Amino acid sequence: MPEHEPAPDTTAAETAAESASESPAYARRWAALAVILGAEIMDLLDGTVMNIAAPAVRADLGGSLSVIQWITVGYTLAFAVLLVVGGRLGDIYGRKRMFVIGAVGFTLASVLCAASGSSEMLIAARFLQGGLGALMIPQGLGLIKQMFPPKETAAAFGAFGPAIGLGAVLGPIVAGFLVDADLFGSGWRSVFLINLPIGAAVIIGAVLLLPEGKAPVRPRFDVGGMLLVTLGLTLLIFPLVQGRERDWPAWTFVLMAGGAAVLAAFVAYELRQERRGGATLIELSLLRRSRYAAGLAVALVFFTGISGMSLLLGLHLQIGLGFSPTRAALTMMPWSVFLVVGAILTGAVLGAKFGRKALHGGLVVMALGVLIMLLTIGDQAGGLTSWELVPGIAVAGLGMGIMIGLLFDIALADVDKQEAGTASGVLTAVQQLGFAVGVAVLATLFFGLLGSQAPASVADGASRTRAELSAAGASPAEQDRLLADLRECLRESASQKDSAHTPVSCRDIQQVRPELAEATARAWQTAHTENFSTAMVRTLWIVIGLLAVSFALAFRLPPKPREEEGF
Incomplete structure (x- = not known):
């Protein structure tokens, strides 16, 4: 799913000045737009690939489960914090210059990610990537307003929808394919190396095609x-x-x-x-506008829920159910596809006709999709197939597309035109902060559940396990010992700080008599899958709760989106 909407530049004085005068259209504006969209797609790919690649990264580099959180949180947190700063730097030192510096740095940071020999190095490189993305991305929309005449601005901004949709659909699929293909023995590293050709094209195009540009009134830096x-x-x-x-x-x-x-x-x-x-850094006077403040609250709560859910669903499919990265990516693909469908429906019909009611409808549809996923995972557990998950994933994606297709326009409806640039930048930063908080909080809850409920997962299948062990010739004392080892192995596996270390209890299970090995392995796998499924179901209930909070907060939003061009 997409990590963020494009972040408009954040200088209110610039917005007013540019709206007051119409400069001639830039001759190479459409080619320059392609460069800006290329940067958006590159950034979007790197924001989503970890939903699929994270298990392979941890398996290779080791570390605790928090490593999975940090390689995602690092990127989005740095992006959120430095997003508004990036826009200001473009206004001060020139948008083209900052775009090129950001693109070069982002590409080099991608190489650092691919070359990482430890989880700590990868986390540091991801922070660097996010910060440089925050330097690059805000310049694009400021350049669009500079290059295009008013009559073409809507078409230029409209190109972001298909570009973001393309990135959302391709990101997980590309990540799954590259991890499974293991090109030249690169494994997960290729999901970052793919930025080399994309980044090179963006950098060359930026140098040759983008115009110079600064804000008419040079802002100060906070x-x-x-x-x-x-x-x-x-x-x-x-x-x-x-x-x-x-x-x-x-x-x-x-x-x-x-x-x-x-x-x-x-x-x-x-x-x-x-x-x-x-x-x-931000104009806090905007928060006195209660409807805009409500928009910030909706964005924070909503994106907190969906970011954690998308990462954890990818982990559940691969670690819990044993799907390959490619299969996991294809299973999650309907989310992105229907998200694009929902956004198109909103832009074409729903937004203008129903306004806030459509946004509420999108939240209801998404909650329904999450509920379908929850019931499917809880009912099927270990026998779950990709096709059984598709209905819930597709419905949730459709609802999300309807919702985010309206959120920005409605949240900005009561903001004055001269404040819209700053307000949009702050809203996008809050969206990114929601992603970081969501991964931090929901993943922490999920991993905690894996450890705490492990004994119960073994106990649920204890009678079946005893019957199989008894048929294999295990005495009651052996059955008791193996069940105790299963409980401890599952708990320690879910809580261990080093993925390369095999807990003692798990080694004991692996050393059982050959005639008991098959029944023991089957019991462990069943309990392991049940443990992940139970944790996923409970986490999805939390997501539904966050969607319900978003639904309630959305009543404070304006009833209709803003009608001005370019926002």
Whole structure:
């Protein structure tokens, strides 16, 4: 599923100045647009590939389950924090220059990801990738407003829909194919190396085709605000990811409280800067618009739910059910396909006719799809096939497409035109923050459930396991010992900090008498799949709850989307 909508540039003065005068159309504007869309697709691919590639990465590099969270959180957190900063830097130093620097850096960071020899190096490279993506992406929409005359602006912005849809559909499929193909022994690394040809084409095209451009009024840079929001979010998210595997020591709660305090200090600092007429990272006066603030709340809650769900569904399909990366990607593909269908329906009919009611309808449809998935996973457990999952995945994707096709336009409906650039940038940053928080919180809950409910998963199949072991000649004492080892093996496997280490209890199971091996292995696999399925079902209930909260918050949104071009 797509990681983010395109982020409009964030300078209000620029928006007003550009709307006041119409400069001549840029001659190579359509070719330049293709370059900007190429950057969007490259960024989108890297935002989604980990939903499929993460198990292969951990299997190769080792580490705890939190590694899977960090290689996703690192990218989206850096993107969220630096998104508004990237737009400001383009206004100050030139959009083309920042676009090229971002594209070159993003491509090189992709090479670093592919060359990573440890999980720590990969996580650091993912942070770098996200930050450079935040430098590159905001320049595109500012350049579009600069290059295209008003009568063509809508068509130019409209090209983002198919591009994002293409990236959303291709991302998981490409990732699954590349991991399974293991081209030249590269394995998961090829999902990052594919950025080399794409990045090279974007860089060359940017140098040759993009025009120079800066904001008419050069904004000031808010270094203090950037440092405060970065520190606050880091203090908040780090313990959310690491707390589970450290058994939630006191310092995790201290850090989270400290993060909340720093974010409160950020708000106070920004308000003081506004009063003094100083540089601000965001215009907090926008939050006084209750309907816009409601839009931020809806975006944060909604994207928190769907980001965690998409990652965990990919993990469940591969680790829980044993699907190959390609099969997992194809199973999840209807989500992206129907998301595009929903967005097209919204743009063509639903948005203008029904407004906020269509957004509510999209949330209901998505909740229905998640409920279908939940019931299917809970009912079928180990015997689940791809085709059985498709209906729920498709319905959820359709609902999501309807919802996000309207969210930005409706959330910005009450914002003045001269504030729309800043408001859009903040909304997109909050969307990205929701992705980071969702992966941190939902994955932590999911992994915690895997460990805590493991004994119950073994107990559910204990009578069947005893019957099979008895038929294989196991004495009651052997059955008791093997069931105890199964419980401990499943618990330790779900909670272990190093994927390369085999727990002692699991080694004991592997050393049973040959005549008992088949029944023991079958019992372990059944309990393992049941454990993942139960954790997935409980997590999906949480997602439905977050969708219900989004539904309630959406009543505070404006009833109709904004009608101006270009937003």
